[in-house]
Amino acid sequence: MNRVLVVGGAGYIGAQTNKLLADRGLKTVVFDDLSTGHRSLARWGEFFKGSLADPADLARCFKKYRFDAVMHFAAHAYVGESVTDPAKYYRNNVANTLNLLDAMRAAGVKHLVFSSSCAVYGAPRALPMRETLPLSPVNPYGRTKLMMEQIMADYAAAYGLKYAALRYFNAAGADPAGEIGEAHEPETHLIPLVLDAAAGLRREIKVFGSSYKTPDGTCVRDYVHVADLALAHLLALRYLQQGGQSGGFNLGNGKGFSVLKVIKTVEKVTGKKIKVQMAPRRAGDPAALVASAARARKALGWRPQYASLETIIKHAWDWHKVKVIRMRK
Numbered sequence: 001m002n003r004v005l006v007v008g009g010a011g012y013i014g015a016q017t018n019k020l021l022a023d024r025g026l027k028t029v030v031f032d033d034l035s036t037g038h039r040s041l042a043r044w045g046e047f048f049k050g051s052l053a054d055p056a057d058l059a060r061c062f063k064k065y066r067f068d069a070v071m072h073f074a075a076h077a078y079v080g081e082s083v084t085d086p087a088k089y090y091r092n093n094v095a096n097t098l099n100l101l102d103a104m105r106a107a108g109v110k111h112l113v114f115s116s117s118c119a120v121y122g123a124p125r126a127l128p129m130r131e132t133l134p135l136s137p138v139n140p141y142g143r144t145k146l147m148m149e150q151i152m153a154d155y156a157a158a159y160g161l162k163y164a165a166l167r168y169f170n171a172a173g174a175d176p177a178g179e180i181g182e183a184h185e186p187e188t189h190l191i192p193l194v195l196d197a198a199a200g201l202r203r204e205i206k207v208f209g210s211s212y213k214t215p216d217g218t219c220v221r222d223y224v225h226v227a228d229l230a231l232a233h234l235l236a237l238r239y240l241q242q243g244g245q246s247g248g249f250n251l252g253n254g255k256g257f258s259v260l261k262v263i264k265t266v267e268k269v270t271g272k273k274i275k276v277q278m279a280p281r282r283a284g285d286p287a288a289l290v291a292s293a294a295r296a297r298k299a300l301g302w303r304p305q306y307a308s309l310e311t312i313i314k315h316a317w318d319w320h321k322v323k324v325i326r327m328r329k
């Protein structure tokens, strides 16, 4: 039977994937330092507390278990923070991840499913975005993801690593069964912030920029359900195990929604009116990011099950209400 090491399995997307793997009968071990993740979200499979910064932790973990594959979710992911504190990003997302690659090499583990990002493209010249676009990130976060993709390609050529770099567009939604969802501290993402406003935890929502060249002037993003991202990881693992070629795969629904459309949909789903304030643009935000996931569809057989924005927001809201009740206790 397959045993998978889920690095960062106590975080939002890692936990959802870990749950799916366990549901499908795979053995999993979550490796997490709990610096930003939550132990309560890592309740499937086994748990190993350790840090990627410490090669000895990795060595102990790889000695204790024999793994068939690794999925790697543990990274810092705030674009703004990556600009003000790039050292933190290069250290964790690149240097510490090299420790993981080296531990895999030492243990002879060949298969890696890696959390990459549409941030590797920077501001795209064409929509929808295919994997053939130039890779030209516009912030340190995107550069850390691109560097890791380049490093993995070199390890593949030299050491026989097989990898899938899954380039997420805007991860959103929550576990359809309500067991896992976003719980970032601080929260910077649009949907949870608008839900905070709907729940009365925030007075208003600031819209960062209203003069973009988009239909309503606000930024357009491709929101993809976290359960669909989890599914893509499972399919990518099978793909690699069946001899599929290493490389990058976009994960998005191929449909973009503006900030104002997201706010309107939250109002519809929650029945609450959201107070909106127009604000200056946020540095580094491209006007529109929309995926072509044709490669993932063809090579991995990936078919998103929760592509509607309303469903994504409904699941996020169900989770958000539970979170708010817990906070008020």
Ligand code: UDP
Residues within 6 Å of the ligand: 079, 170, 188, 189, 190, 191, 193, 205, 206, 207, 208, 209, 219, 220, 221, 259, 282, 285
């Ligand atoms: N956004 C906004 N107000 C907020 C948070 C985000 O207008 O309080 C916008 C942001 O400028 C972007 C979109 O919402 O155009 C999605 O931002 P998010 O931070 O959720 O994801 P990103 O696209 O940065 O990965």
